[in-house]
Amino acid sequence: MRAEPQNQINRRALTVWRISAAIAVIFILLLYIGYVIVSTIFDFPIWIAILLFVLLVIYSILAIVIVPSIRWKRWRYEVFDEEIDIQYGKFVVRRVLIPMVRVQHVDTIQGPLLRKHNLATVTISTAATIHEIPALNLDEADQLRDTISKLARVVDDDA
Amino acid sequence: MHDKHRLHPIAALLGFLKSLKDLIIPIIVFFFIGNNDSDSFVQLLKYIGIGVIFLWVVMKSFLSWYRFTYYIEHGELRIEYGVFVRNKRYIPKERVQTIDVTAGLIQRMFGLVKLQIETAGGTADAEAVLNAITTSEAGRIRTLLTDASEKEFTQVEEALVLEENYNEKYTISPKNLLILASTSGGIGVILSAIGAFLSQIDNIIPYEKLFHNLEDMFHFSVMFFVVIGMIGIFLAWLLSIMGTLLKYGNFTLERKSDELIISTGILEKRQITLPITKIQAVRIKQNPLRKILGFAAVYVESAGASSGKEADQSTILFPIIKDNQINQHLLKFVSEYELPSDYTSLPKRALVRLVLRVILPVVPVIAALTFFLRPWGVISLIFFPLACLLGYYQFKGAGFIVKGTQLSMKSRIFSTTVVLIHKRKIQAFESSQSFLQKRSRLQTIMVSIKSKVFGRNFKTVDLDEMYGAKIGEWYSYSKKPDK
Numbered sequence: 279m280r281a282e283p284q285n286q287i288n289r290r291a292l293t294v295w296r297i298s299a300a301i302a303v304i305f306i307l308l309l310y311i312g313y314v315i316v317s318t319i320f321d322f323p324i325w326i327a328i329l330l331f332v333l334l335v336i337y338s339i340l341a342i343v344i345v346p347s348i349r350w351k352r353w354r355y356e357v358f359d360e361e362i363d364i365q366y367g368k369f370v371v372r373r374v375l376i377p378m379v380r381v382q383h384v385d386t387i388q389g390p391l392l393r394k395h396n397l398a399t400v401t402i403s404t405a406a407t408i409h410e411i412p413a414l415n416l417d418e419a420d421q422l423r424d425t426i427s428k429l430a431r432v433v434d435d436d437a
Numbered sequence: 438m439h440d441k442h443r444l445h446p447i448a449a450l451l452g453f454l455k456s457l458k459d460l461i462i463p464i465i466v467f468f469f470i471g472n473n474d475s476d477s478f479v480q481l482l483k484y485i486g487i488g489v490i491f492l493w494v495v496m497k498s499f500l501s502w503y504r505f506t507y508y509i510e511h512g513e514l515r516i517e518y519g520v521f522v523r524n525k526r527y528i529p530k531e532r533v534q535t536i537d538v539t540a541g542l543i544q545r546m547f548g549l550v551k552l553q554i555e556t557a558g559g560t561a562d563a564e565a566v567l568n569a570i571t572t573s574e575a576g577r578i579r580t581l582l583t584d585a586s587e588k589e590f591t592q593v594e595e596a597l598v599l600e601e602n603y604n605e606k607y608t609i610s611p612k613n614l615l616i617l618a619s620t621s622g623g624i625g626v627i628l629s630a631i632g633a634f635l636s637q638i639d640n641i642i643p644y645e646k647l648f649h650n651l652e653d654m655f656h657f658s659v660m661f662f663v664v665i666g667m668i669g670i671f672l673a674w675l676l677s678i679m680g681t682l683l684k685y686g687n688f689t690l691e692r693k694s695d696e697l698i699i700s701t702g703i704l705e706k707r708q709i710t711l712p713i714t715k716i717q718a719v720r721i722k723q724n725p726l727r728k729i730l731g732f733a734a735v736y737v738e739s740a741g742a743s744s745g746k747e748a749d750q751s752t753i754l755f756p757i758i759k760d761n762q763i764n765q766h767l768l769k770f771v772s773e774y775e776l777p778s779d780y781t782s783l784p785k786r787a788l789v790r791l792v793l794r795v796i797l798p799v800v801p802v803i804a805a806l807t808f809f810l811r812p813w814g815v816i817s818l819i820f821f822p823l824a825c826l827l828g829y830y831q832f833k834g835a836g837f838i839v840k841g842t843q844l845s846m847k848s849r850i851f852s853t854t855v856v857l858i859h860k861r862k863i864q865a866f867e868s869s870q871s872f873l874q875k876r877s878r879l880q881t882i883m884v885s886i887k888s889k890v891f892g893r894n895f896k897t898v899d900l901d902e903m904y905g906a907k908i909g910e911w912y913s914y915s916k917k918p919d920k
Contacts, residue, residue, distance in 0.1 A: 360914035372869040373905075377914040380864045382532045382556040383564055388523040398523075403564075405557040405740070406864035406885035406893070420525075427513060427527045 283356035283363045290395045291353075291413030295346040298391060303338045310334055355411050357425060362402060364409060380404040381430035384423045388416070402426060441506040441517070447547050448569035449502035454543075456494045464490060507567065509581050514554065516565055528564060530582040532556045537563070538575050550575045554582070557887065605769045607690040609757060613732075614688075617757035618681035619674075620726045685756050692770050699752065709752060715739045717862045717886040718895075719754070719774045721763065724852040733760045737771070740887035774857045777845050780836030786877045787899035791835075792828030799824045827851075837882075837897050837904070839911050844884065846897050856895045862886055866912045868905035880905035 310330060317327055345368055354365045362376045381402055388398040398419035401410045414422060467486060497520070505518040514533075516526045537553040544551055552575045553563035567578075609617065686703035692713075700708040716737045723733040735755040755766060767774045783791075799820055806817040834849025842860040847853065867883045874880060880902040885894050 358915055367869065370869045370871040371875070372867055373909070374865055374867040375909055375912055376865045377912075379914070383526060383528040385527070386523075386525040387519075390521055393523065403556075404864040404885070405887040409865065423525070423527060427529060428511075431512070431529045431531050 283354040283365050285355050287350065287353050287355070287411065287413050288397055288415050288418070289350070290397055290415075292346050292350050294391055294395055294397060294413055295349065296342050299338075299341040299346065303334075303341060306334060306337070353412070357422065357429070359429060362409075362426065364411065374409055376402060376404060376407075376409060378426075378429045381426060384426045384430065386419050386423050400426075441508045442574070443506055444502060444567055445547070445549050445569040445571065446502065447543065447549055448505070448567075449498045451543060451568050452501050453494060453498035456498060460490065460494065507565075509578065512581075514565060514578070514582060526565065528554065528556060533582050536579050536582065538579070544569055548572070552578060604694075605692040607755065607766065607770065609685065609688050613757050614682065614685060616730065616732060617685060617734075618678040620724065620730065620732065621677065621681050688756055690754065690770065697754075697770065699754070701753075701756075711737070711739055711752060713771060716771060717858070717888065718893075719767065719771060719857040721776060721855045721857075722852055723760070723854075727757075728853060731760050732757055733763065734758070735763065735767075738886060738888060738893060773843070773859065775840065775843065776855065776857065777838050777840060780838045780845070780847050781900075781904065782836040783832060783899050784879070784901045787879055788829065788832045790873075790877070790879075790899055791832045792825055795828040795831065796821070796824045835897060835899075837900065837908075839908065844908070844911075846884075846895050848897065858884060858886060858895070860912060863912060866909060868909060870902065870905075874899065874902075878902045882908055 313330065314327055316322075317324075349366075349368050352365065352367055352371060356363045360378055362378070362381075364374045364376070366372055366374075382405060383403050385401045385403070386398045387401060392398055392413060395413075396416050397413045398416050399410050399412045400414060400419050400422050401408055403409075411422070464487065467483065467490075500520045501518070504520050504523075505516070507514065507516045509515070512530045514528045514530070516524075516528075518524050518526075533554055534557055535553075535555045537555070538550050539553070540550045547569075548571070549569045550572050552565075552567040552570060554565040555563045567575075570578075683703050685701055687706070688701040689699070691698045695713045697711045697713060698708065699711065700706060716739050718738040720736040720738060721733050722736065727733055733755075734753065734757060737752050737754050739752060754770070755763075758766060763776050767776065803817050803820055807815055810817075831849045834847060834853050836847045838845050843857055844860065844863070845855060845857050847855045864885045864887060867885075868880050869883070870880045877899075878901065879899045881896060881898045882900060882905055883894050883896045887893075
């Protein structure tokens with residue numbers, strides 16, 4: 279198959295993903311504490327609480343440490359003159375090919391978390407799908423959007 | 438023209454009203470909560486609460502308005518919006534399909550208009566909405582964005598159709614109509630009809646009496662129930678035949694140069710006009726019964742027909758047709774599509790995965806039945822080898838082939854479905870590989886086409902992985918040196 283796409287997304291994406299995973303974990307932790315309180319009041323067997331705690335720890339390790347690295351390593355993109363090649367995926371490796379003639383519009387999105395790290399996500403919309411390239415350096419994102427936008431100006435030969 | 442424009446401040450008012458409308462129920466609820474309590478502190482809290490909500494909505498509307506800017510540069514409409522999440526959207530004018538200028542009550546009061554821009558992107562909402570701008574500004578935007586689109590339109594019509602002046606007609610013979618009606622899937626219809634039927638005969642059969650003697654019911658009335666059941670199914674089948682006859686009674690398919698006109702129905706007539714250029718894919722479906730008899734049904738997926746009720750996303754083309762006649766009719770009516778006679782099938786190592794996929798949901802059900810409903814439940818064990826057979830049947834029925842610019846994907850659940858898609862109708866191509874697939878050197882491919890239901894996908898799972906790459910190459914638009 280053609281070579282893997284060349285470009286990787288910004289390293290800081292790892293940090294952002296880890297932080298958002300951590301926020302999710304904190305939320306679940308709060309729920310867990312709530313459960314502990316309830317189970318103490320109602321005298322649930324203690325092994326459930328311990329089991330849940332173990333599961334919580336495993337999930338946190340996966341979500342904060344392991345999955346973001348896999349995701350970041352996997353994430354690659356490359357913009358050619360006629361098409362965009364994207365590779366991504368956590369458990370399933372996916373590879374998408376989007377021809378420039380099919381690109382309808384290109385957006386950049388920047389939530390508060392990404393903004394703090396000076397990152398942005400570029401989304402590419404076709405008539406049928408939306409694809410995203412997450413967490414690029416803001417300047418890179420703007421440039422990428424400009425490039426794709428310019429290349430996508432090819433007139434569609436078929437409405 | 439690089440200076441960024443904001444919407445007219447009235448847009449903030451519109452946003453405010455909309456947010457208020459969305460929050461109206463919580464506000465009313467809130468208003469009525471503390472009413473019975475004459476405690477003045479609670480009353481005070483309540484009013485503070487309403488005040489806070491109000492203020493928040495005002496702030497939100499103002500900030501949204503403040504943050505929404507747009508400008509046109511290099512033939513692109515560029516919009517920046519969003520308070521917490523900053524969004525920037527670039528729409529090239531070549532991609533603009535419709536520019537809608539409307540004026541609601543508030544806009545009219547202030548002499549403003551609302552401008553909406555849609556691209557071919559499938560979301561139901563417009564890709565760009567300028568809520569309140571002056572009429573002259575709308576005119577300016579329209580001029581700047583439309584000059585290219587006119588050119589695009591004239592090129593479009595040359596696209597597909599090689600021969601002009603086609604004039605073809607297709608109808609269904611009475612014999613075929615009967616076959617259509619009697620072989621159609623319609624399981625859901627049958628089941629619901631059975632349900633209706635059983636509820637009706639409630640008065641004839643003393644259900645209560647039977648319920649009280651469960652043992653009796655089991656030993657004595659099994660035959661009785663089976664017979665009743667079969668009569669019910671037969672009647673439901675008759676009903677579904679009648680329904681199909683009424684629906685496809687007067688089916689006519691006509692081709693006039695590059696348009697298809699489909700009309701059908703005896704009691705309720707429906708007519709659809711579909712420009713051939715709007716066809717995104719052709720789908721041929723064959724349920725097991727029809728496969729044996731040598732018949733099939735053909736559908737077209739379409740999108741982008743001028744907005745309105747014209748072509749559905751999935752329109753029936755030939756409700757029933759002999760499978761050896763499909764290709765000649767495809768040629769006559771949709772020109773470019775061809776049903777292949779051979780396919781590249783899945784490699785043997787995919788068989789295990791497929792059978793597992795069928796068995797997995799069935800096993801717990803069989804286990805439960807066998808355990809809880811003994812001894813009769815043991816009969817359900819027969820479903821196990823049946824499920825394996827089904828998996829094998831599905832395995833044999835999957836495959837793909839690329840001929841020229843057409844990709845054909847075949848799959849089978851009970852019915853066999855073949856989808857024919859041309860390269861230029863494919864919006865995006867994705868190949869994926871899970872960890873287990875990687876070990877077996879298999880891949881899944883997925884192509885997306887335009888459709889009213891935001892993009893339809895067709896998948897072929899568990900292909901040999903070299904085909905994933907090959908199809909990717911075929912789809913790639915890179916200019917390659919000629920081999």
